[in-house]
Structure formats: structure tokens, C-alpha cells
Amino acid sequence: MPATLPDGDPVPADGSLPGSALAGLGERPFAFYVHVPFCVTRCGYCDFNTYTAAELGPGASRDSYVGTAIGEVRSARRVLGDVDLPVETVFVGGGTPTLLPPDDLGRVLTAIDEEFGLAPHVEVTTEANPESVDEAYVHRLREVGFTRVSYGMQSAREHVLSVLERTHTPGRVPQVVEWTRKAGFDHINLDLIYGTPGENDDDWRASLEAALEAEPDHVSAYALIVEEGTRLAAQVRRGELTAPDDDAMADRYLIADEMLSAHGLRWYEISNWAADPGAVCRHNMLYWTGADWWGVGPGAHSHVGGTRWWNVKHPAAYAARLAEGTTPAHSRELLDEDDRHIERVMLELRLAQGCPAGLLDGKAVRRAIGDGLIEAAPYEEGRAVLTLRGRLLADAVVRDLT
Structure with missing residues (x-):
């Protein structure tokens, strides 16, 4: 299940x-x-x-x-x-x-x-x-x-x-x-x-x-x-x-x-x-890139302005909530600034456009460049972009940079 x-x-x-x-x-x-x-x-x-x-x-x-x-x-x-x-x-x-x-x-x-x-x-x-x-x-x-x-x-x-x-x-x-x-x-x-x-x-x-x-x-x-x-x-x-x-x-x-x-x-x-x-x-x-979206349906997740929530899972429970006029949301979380920062780095670093260099610790980035995980030229222009090797190790790179 x-x-x-x-x-x-x-x-x-x-x-x-x-x-x-x-x-x-x-x-x-x-x-x-x-x-x-x-x-x-x-x-x-x-x-x-x-x-x-x-x-x-x-x-x-x-x-x-x-x-x-x-x-x-x-x-x-x-x-x-x-x-x-x-x-x-x-x-x-x-x-x-x-x-x-x-x-x-x-x-x-x-x-x-x-x-x-x-x-x-x-x-x-x-x-x-x-x-x-x-x-x-x-x-x-x-x-x-x-x-x-x-x-x-x-x-x-x-x-x-x-x-x-x-x-x-x-x-x-x-x-x-x-x-x-x-x-x-x-x-x-x-x-x-x-x-x-x-x-x-x-x-x-x-x-x-x-x-x-x-x-x-x-x-x-x-x-x-x-x-x-x-x-x-x-x-x-x-x-x-x-x-x-x-x-x-x-x-x-x-x-x-x-x-x-x-x-x-x-x-x-x-x-x-x-x-x-x-x-x-x-x-x-x-x-x-941190937009807002509304997730419709059982188990669907939504995000608006740093608040994330998710609906009840079973279609019958979902239908019953809406029939009663109550929210189908099961629970939610409010992301604090640290959470939002980490999430932004984690998501944007996966993109070919990378993430703003200012979001990251400069010393850690330079170490990643030396290890062949981050492209040097885009970083000098203000973006942190993964190399091909960095893509293979993306989760570990994110952990090291945040």
C-alpha cells in the first residue's frame, strides 16, 4: 500500500x-x-x-x-x-x-x-x-x-x-x-x-x-x-x-x-x-523555483507562501471531507527561514541554471570546485552550477553546501 x-x-x-x-x-x-x-x-x-x-x-x-x-x-x-x-x-x-x-x-x-x-x-x-x-x-x-x-x-x-x-x-x-x-x-x-x-x-x-x-x-x-x-x-x-x-x-x-x-x-x-x-x-x-501551487485530490500536496499541506489519503475520506464542507487537508507545516533556505538550495542546485552563489558558503563552494563538483566559470559570474560529476553526487553536494 x-x-x-x-x-x-x-x-x-x-x-x-x-x-x-x-x-x-x-x-x-x-x-x-x-x-x-x-x-x-x-x-x-x-x-x-x-x-x-x-x-x-x-x-x-x-x-x-x-x-x-x-x-x-x-x-x-x-x-x-x-x-x-x-x-x-x-x-x-x-x-x-x-x-x-x-x-x-x-x-x-x-x-x-x-x-x-x-x-x-x-x-x-x-x-x-x-x-x-x-x-x-x-x-x-x-x-x-x-x-x-x-x-x-x-x-x-x-x-x-x-x-x-x-x-x-x-x-x-x-x-x-x-x-x-x-x-x-x-x-x-x-x-x-x-x-x-x-x-x-x-x-x-x-x-x-x-x-x-x-x-x-x-x-x-x-x-x-x-x-x-x-x-x-x-x-x-x-x-x-x-x-x-x-x-x-x-x-x-x-x-x-x-x-x-x-x-x-x-x-x-x-x-x-x-x-x-x-x-x-x-x-x-x-x-x-519556489512558486505557489494547490494540489487537488487525495494525498495531494500544496504549497503557498512557505506553508505546505497535504490531503487525507483515501479517496473515500477525501470525498467525505468535501461533502461535509470541511477541508480535505490532513495536516500542514510552516517552513521557517532556515527550512526555506535549505529547500531552495536543494532544488535550484539541481537545475542547469544553478542557484545564486550568494546562498552558499563561499569556502564550501571553492572546495566543491576543487573536487570537480561545481563549475568554476559560472560561480565567478554569481551562479553555482553542478558539473556532470556533481550531478551524480548531488545529494551529498547539497549537504556539504548547506
């Missing part, structure tokens, strides 16, 4: 935010994340807050979900007041959002537009599994306002997909990308995972080659994490599968960066490569 929610402070029944969060509201970019918590089956490596039909139980359903989510959008408007907040990006994630009809996803988008207004050049993304869409579906997605689709490809090798318990076949991905492009989408992302037990370097190269042959303008490549409580973790614990090796993971990252760069995709965040600035995922950039 999905991981437990973090501890935090109680949230008022009406969901009201502290004055510190509302100060400056509207001066920072604003976005929505919409969580769709449904999957046909649960992949063995996944610990996201998702539910199969058998796990839902009474009080929640796919059919009623959109109406409930729209209720939270209306609640967000009441909590945030009448401040002008044009929505820069909307990201629909899951789960498998495309298990819902495209018109239902469009209804949520319409509600956001009615309550807040969509910015003129809004980016609207949905995640999708390759097997969950057909040509008519993606055409309708485009018609209801989506501008970007992110497909969970993961691998082009059947034995790797089998370990991950993914249900699509490798040949499905180029087909859905072709449909998506024909539907008028300029921006298509493919998500890949490296380090799956049983995968070797040649398997990984084949997956990258297959992804590039489909000609997406964006690729995300993530190292597999064996999360506690998942079936994959149990298999590793029993010795049925071998845990990912750190050195092998580093080699796979280097292979990805070399192949993607050679194809004209440039890294802009440690795990993300884009064909040009217009292909960058603007929604994720807002996360990484």
Missing part, C-alpha cells in the same frame, strides 16, 4: 491559511496539481497514493471523482480569496489520469479556469500510460485544452517491464506518440526508469534508442528507488531480485546524458532533458 502521510500541525476545518502564506499571494507564479488516484493494477515498484477498483471500497468511485475534485477547486478559491491568480500551469498526475474520460479531465480544467482564470499561454499536462489511450482519446484531450502529455514508457525491454509489472508492450509507445503528435500536441515527454533488477547497460541503451526514435521533445530518466512496502522491496528482501547497484546506476546516468545530449536534448534538471527552452516542463520548474 502507499506510504503513510508525514506528521504535521492541525489544519483549521475551513482550510484557512496563516497570514504569512497569504502575504505576497499573486506576486509568485501559481499552479494546480490534480491527482487522479486510480490504476487498473498496482505496479510492483510503485508506492504512490493510488488504488485499484478492489482497494477503493464504498464512498468513492471513478464516476464521482471529478465532481469531488471540482469541489476542492471551488474550496481553493474561497481559501485564497479574490486575489488575481492566473494559473500558469496545470499538471494532472496519478495513478493513471487517462483512466478517466477526457471530457471529465476537461471539466476539472474548466472549473480551474472559471475560478482562477488560465494564463494566456498556460501549460496543461497529463500523465498517461501507453495502454490507457487510443487515437480518439488523445484527440479529445487536445480539444479540451491539454497541451502536453507525459507517457510512462519506463523501458523498451519486455523482461524489464515484466519486473516492473508494467502492462504495455514496447511497441505501444511509438504508436501512442504518433497519435499524440497527429492530435496537435507539440510537447510530448517519455518517462524512463533505469536500474531495474535484471537490466544491463545494453538494455538501457536500447530503451534510450527506442525513446529517441519516437522523437519526443522531452525525456525524463529516473533511477529506480526500491520503496519500503512495495512488492519489489519484498522481492529484494527475499533475495528473489538484486537491489540496484550504485555504480551501475551512475553508469546508466552517464549513458543517458551522453545519448540524449547527442540527440539534441539538453539537461535542464538532473533527471530531465529537453529539446529547447519551449519543451521544458514549466510546471516542474515552478516546483523547483
